[in-house]
Amino acid sequence: MAIRLGRKGALLMNNVIAILASILMGISFPTGLFELLIAGRFLIGINSGIGLCVQPLYIGEFAPKHLRGGLAMGTSIFLTGGILTGQVIGLRELLGGEKHWPLLLSSSCIPAFAQLLFLPWFPESPRYLLIDRGDELSCAKALKRFHGSSEYRREMEDIQRECFALDGEKPKKPWQLFTDPGVRWQLITVIVMTMGQQLSGINAIYFYATYVFEQAGILAEKIPYVTLGTGVCECLTALSCGLLIDYVGRRYLIIGGYLLMTLWCTVLTFSLTYQELYSWVPYMSMTCVFAFILSFGLGPGGITNTLTAELFVQSSRPAAYMIAGTVSWISFFTVGMLFPFIVNGLKQYCFVVFLLECFFVAAFLFLIMPETKNKSFLEIKKEFHKLNFGRNARKKETELFERRQLQDEFLKIST
Template sequence: MDTRRYTKKSMKSVLQELYIQSFINSSWTYHYGDVPGEKTVTFIWSTVVALYALGGLIGSITVRHLTSLLGRKGAMLLNSAIAVVPTVIMYISKPTYSFELILVARFLFGFGAGLGLNLHTIYLGESSPKKIRGMVTVTVTTFMSLGKLLGQFVGLREILGREECWNILLCIPGFFCVVQLAILPFFPDSPRYVLIEKGNIKQCRKALQCLWGPGDYKLDIEEMLAEQAVIGEQCNKSVLDLLRDKHLHWQVLSMLVINGCIQFGGTSAITVFSFSIFLEAGIPMDKIRYVTLGIGASEVLISITCGLFIERVGRRAMMWRGFGGMSAIMVLITVTMYLKDYSSVIPYITVILIFLFFIFFGGGPAAITPSLANEIFIQSYRPAAFVFIGFLRWLLFTIFGFLFPFLIATLKSLSFVLFSCVGLIAALYVFFILPETKGKTLLEISQEFENIRVCGSSTEEVLCLETKL
């Protein structure tokens, strides 16, 4: 999945230099003999951008069928093999003067990104010991941040961020796919999948020993067998089953609130405004890209730090503090942007706040969400849950991408207040509703959600929220 994120970030930096638009013009002229109109180029360009999101949406909703048919390991191998195809297509698009190939490659890259994120998270969550389950699943975010940082670095003009190299730059993810195809066959499939869905205790113990080291793992196998007994023969529930099951309404609502607030929490707004903020702080235009590298490096470091503390602090505490910190910083950024003309120091304070925002985001919602998504759904509902989460993520991404320009045009810097309110809602929800999942079995976590109650008082018209924390 980190390679897909790398592709997305790399493409963004290249597209900002108008290399792809220039190529669309030249390839259209080469094939059709005339210069395309501005509207035609804009339409093709918009399609290039949109096809990545469409591919991601379709890829994310195929995870249930592929994991059921091929297993976790088999689906990841297939995904890596598929990802090699757009790499080749992207490379040959330039010498063949075919912008149509870019469209195909973008869709396939998006498909691999949507499918790969879900597969990676499921495999890590089902293969990790209970005591370090959070630490292991946080690596999803860590490698996504590393991929983004690598994309920013290699996309510099001094390296491959030049017009003559854009197709080579966008082919580098194929290297990581080939590495995964070479290494992954030596790893076992998910132990939980092997036992709970395939009923093979011997193979499960062998997988545990391969991943965790020598041992009998009797207690872990007993815990899986207990979950298997609860599930029965229905091991692969559909998304409709997930939404209809009244025992999972709080889990579904939690994912809806958290993912919605992540998308509408202001990260895109920070990205848009950061360039002008850095300029106002006196940072030369040609040096801003290095400041962006610094933000990327801080995201990697905070993700690693989060992995070291998640089992000690807990998911719930890190999540609500992350959202709360993001909310507070959004308010402060609103204030500093209004006061920027009163002192030359204010823009520097805003730059510091931007770094702090990404630190709170990377050490809270971004890092904890993959772990939480794995832990709050039992085996039979997990693939369907990731289909729902993936669909939700890409749908909200598309909606926000459509609404964001209008929002910025209408509210300008006041939009940060709106994003602050979104972060505050998420922080309050996590603090008062979401149970802690640290160090608990999946059945125990399910029971924690069962214990959440919303009860009305006959004498007072209030809501009483109870959760076993």
């Protein structure tokens, strides 16, 4: 969809799926047909999958490189804001009761209608227009809208360099990335990051939150309100990460986030083990839950999507998002299916599995991933050359240098 319809076109078409899903879920109760509810949930899942791939792709392509991290973090900021909104309006006093749940499920059409109303006024992705469509005039117009008449030339030159380097290369299919040595380590990095994000234990923490709050002495009827604190934590950390990402850098935040999650998993394992010994231990467990969520939001929660856009050039980026999205949802599904069995078998020691996973992901990223802050997509690609080509890296760098000189000459003539 992102290649055939464009990034903006795919997002607009995706709203039709969301509206249809909302209608099916809304009429399932008055018609008494639970099959409509299942169909609606299926369609809203498709809508989520498309949106979480295409939206960061669109933002990552029009953002200037010095603001790319902060703008890409908008996905996580509003995603966590949506989760918190859902938690609030899902309370029994609002729309979570027996009478109003059809309205609750149908409310997913509101952002879809809002996007259909406002998105047509925004330009298409400038990179898509020039590199995929070859439409230089529309690209220049889009850049002027996004960056202003005085600043757009620098971005235009950057896109022209990438277009020249790709030399008419068509968008790749997902399976082609697995056989392309030029993106081998970028692909491995993205797969490790997306699997790490879902298998980090964040879903286990949410699963265990109710138990931890009960052990801390919080009344069962009050727990839904305390759980709102987890949503607030995610919102605050996503916002903090958005403010820090273009100053601190992606590498420090994501590695630091995983290391902190390793620490809190360790502490939580001990506190759950000795829950009954001291009266203050359950409160330590509750603190660990919030600290883990804060650490996740500060690093892996938001930066994973940002890096998926940055590690690939235009021809590989849509396919990379398809692979990353598929790996992410399969990992999420796997955790959902297997976690109850892990809990039954290991009890509180289930978090040992997650602390090991967080530590190994942090170690992998420390060894492999370069910093991408304030770098163009071509510069990031060059960072991976030595890993991808090994002994042949020198030869490839020479070819790249010669190609870069030709690009600069070409841009001078064009200007």
